[in-house]
Amino acid sequence: DQQVKQNSPSLSVQEGRISILNCDYTNSMFDYFLWYKKYPAEGPTFLISISSIKDKNEDGRFTVFLNKSAKHLSLHIVPSQPGDSAVYFCAASARGGSNYKLTFGKGTLLTVNP
C-alpha cells in the first residue's frame, strides 16, 4: 500500500517556466511533509518542508503548497533552471511518539530544457 504517491514519473519543462511537481498521500496521520532533490549517485538533498498547520511555505524559487482536505501537496519551482534537472521525492511523516520515519513517494524526474 503506497501511502505517498507521485503519479508523474517524469516532467519536462522549458527553462524559465514554472515546474509543478505533485504528490498525494493517503495516511491522514501525516502532518509534516518534505521535498528532496536527488542527483544520480548522490544522496537526497533537502529542499523545503511544510507543516500541516500551514498551507504554503516559500523559500526562494521553491514554494510548497499543502491542501489537507485533498491530501495533496505540490512543489512549484519558478523560474526553472537546467540545474534543477533531477529526481524530486516527496516525503511525509507523522508527528508524535517514537514511531518516526519518512515515507517517500517514488519520485518524479524533472528535466529542464535550455
Place this chain on the structure above:
Amino acid sequence: KAGVTQTPRYLIKTRGQQVTLSCSPISGHRSVSWYQQTPGQGLQFLFEYFSETQRNKGNFPGRFSGRQFSNSRSEMNVSTLELGDSALYLCASSQGQGAGNTIYFGEGSWLTVV
C-alpha cells in the same frame, strides 16, 4: 559543518557474505536512520536509532540489523547477502527525533551483490 558521512561509498560482495556499512551523522545530531533505495521500490525505511536505541524498524528481514554508538555514529549490517540486496544504502541524521526535525542524507553506500 560537515554533512552526513558514509563509508564505504562503493563495494562489491558475493552472495552469502555479510557487509557492514558505517555512518557518521552531522555533529550534534542524535537521530540516525537508514534507507534502502532500489529502482523498483524507491526509498524504503530500514530503521532509526536515537540515543543508541532502535526506535523504529521498517519491513525488512532480520538479516538487516544496525546499531548506534554513544557518539551517535551508526553501523548497519546485512548478513547472508542476496542478489536482491544490491542497492544504494542511505544514512540520514536529524537533530532530534520526530516530525518537524529535518532529515539530512549522506551520499550513500552503493552495494553490489554478485
